[in-house]
Amino acid sequence: MGSTNGYDALLVVSFGGPEKPEDVMPFLENVVRGRGVPRERLLEVEAHYQGFGGVSPINRQCRDLIAALDVDLPVYWGNRNWHPFLEDTVRRMKEDGVRKAAAFVTAAYSSYSSCRQYLDDIARARAAVPGAPEIVKLRHYYDHPGFIAAMADHTREALGRLPESDRDRARLVFTAHSIPVSMARTAGPAGGAYEAQLRRAAELVTAQIGEAGLGEGRAWDLVWQSRSGPPQVPWLEPDVCDHLEALYAEGVRSAVLVPIGFVSDHMEVVYDLDVEAAATAEKLGMALTRASTAGTHPRFVSMVAELLAEPEPAACAATCCPAPVRPARPPA
Numbered sequence: 001m002g003s004t005n006g007y008d009a010l011l012v013v014s015f016g017g018p019e020k021p022e023d024v025m026p027f028l029e030n031v032v033r034g035r036g037v038p039r040e041r042l043l044e045v046e047a048h049y050q051g052f053g054g055v056s057p058i059n060r061q062c063r064d065l066i067a068a069l070d071v072d073l074p075v076y077w078g079n080r081n082w083h084p085f086l087e088d089t090v091r092r093m094k095e096d097g098v099r100k101a102a103a104f105v106t107a108a109y110s111s112y113s114s115c116r117q118y119l120d121d122i123a124r125a126r127a128a129v130p131g132a133p134e135i136v137k138l139r140h141y142y143d144h145p146g147f148i149a150a151m152a153d154h155t156r157e158a159l160g161r162l163p164e165s166d167r168d169r170a171r172l173v174f175t176a177h178s179i180p181v182s183m184a185r186t187a188g189p190a191g192g193a194y195e196a197q198l199r200r201a202a203e204l205v206t207a208q209i210g211e212a213g214l215g216e217g218r219a220w221d222l223v224w225q226s227r228s229g230p231p232q233v234p235w236l237e238p239d240v241c242d243h244l245e246a247l248y249a250e251g252v253r254s255a256v257l258v259p260i261g262f263v264s265d266h267m268e269v270v271y272d273l274d275v276e277a278a279a280t281a282e283k284l285g286m287a288l289t290r291a292s293t294a295g296t297h298p299r300f301v302s303m304v305a306e307l308l309a310e311p312e313p314a315a316c317a318a319t320c321c322p323a324p325v326r327p328a329r330p331p332a
């Protein structure tokens with residue numbers, strides 16, 4: 001609990017995910033609408049979701065976070081790609097008499113996909129609801145002590161799950177969602193912010209591990225996962241699985257995956273890391289554990305209340321994190 005700073009509601013904004021098998025394809029169509037993701041990729045990803053019973057963990061995780069929050073405000077929740085849709089939530093907020101809400105987005109970093117697109121989602125939802133409340137997006141929190149403490153705790157815990165003899169020398173492999181190289185170049189006010197912020201967060205987490213006596217100056221890397229898009233468009237590399245192979249070739253025999261780019265253990269984490277990267281490590285004979293994301297760690301939960309109490313953040317410049325220029329359609 002604490003100051004609510006002139007806000008009369010908190011709005012949690014997230015990605016959304018399917019909750020039953022029939023939801024999977026319509027959800028995926030929403031995600032990739034107009035984005036040139038090849039059909040084969042979509043069918044592959046559909047199979048990942050169906051392998052988990054057609055249920056993404058992300059909605060449950062949003063509900064859990066909301067249940068854990070200790071704020072003196074009514075809390076609402078709306079998604080980009082699946083129910084509860086942001087527009088429906090904004091309509092309900094208006095009907096409830098909300099006038100000015102703070103938005104907590106479940107993405108910590110700057111980039112079109114992780115920041116601007118959420119701002120656009122909020123703007124579109126408000127435009128569809130006459131008399132919609134004002135909605136102020138809270139600041140990026142990738143370097144907030146609450147986020148870092150949660151990730152450091154979970155990284156220590158994952159180190160503890162390695163065989164004892166591997167703990168001191170295990171490599172920390174931080175991962176984040178790959179994005180197109182062009183999107184990475186234009187992220188943030190001066191470009192390059194997505195990668196720079198991820199590096200900063202990884203550095204801060206590694207430093208806290210060092211303070212806990214788990215290896216001053218332990219080696220770490222930042223690599224990418226969950227690449228989408230057409231194959232001819234360059235995305236950030238290396239992919240986490242290729243990186244594990246390269247590490248093995250260098251003689252590294254143990255690692256901890258730290259999904260610093262995400263805030264809950266959603267499908268990209270439980271499939272791309274716990275299934276795919278785990279299989280790569282198994283094949284190589286490498287000891288590998290995966291740190292939990294921030295989730296409902298108490299310090300991450302209390303961070304939300306702390307963000308609410310901060311002075312209202314300045315809006316992003318209109319030129320920040322621009323939408324990608326869509327690749328031309330291949331000739332028919």
Ligand SMILES: CC1=C(CCC(=O)O)c2cc3nc(cc4[nH]c(cc5[nH]c(cc1n2)c(C)c5CCC(=O)O)c(CCC(=O)O)c4C)C(CCC(=O)O)=C3C
Nearest residue numbers: 015017031035045056057058107113114177228266267268
């Ligand atoms: C930066 C970033 C984040 C982190 C910030 C944030 O958290 O928002 C993120 C999160 C997520 N991405 C998710 C799922 C998907 N992302 C896709 C596709 C894409 N992601 C992109 C970027 C990001 N994505 C991009 C540039 C694309 C290409 C299409 C486009 O330009 O938009 C696709 C399409 C199929 C495919 O993977 O090819 C799916 C299904 C889920 C839900 C998981 C669940 O259901 O549990 C979450 C949290």
Ligand SMILES: [Fe+2]
Nearest residue numbers: 177226228268
């Ligand atoms: Fe994604």
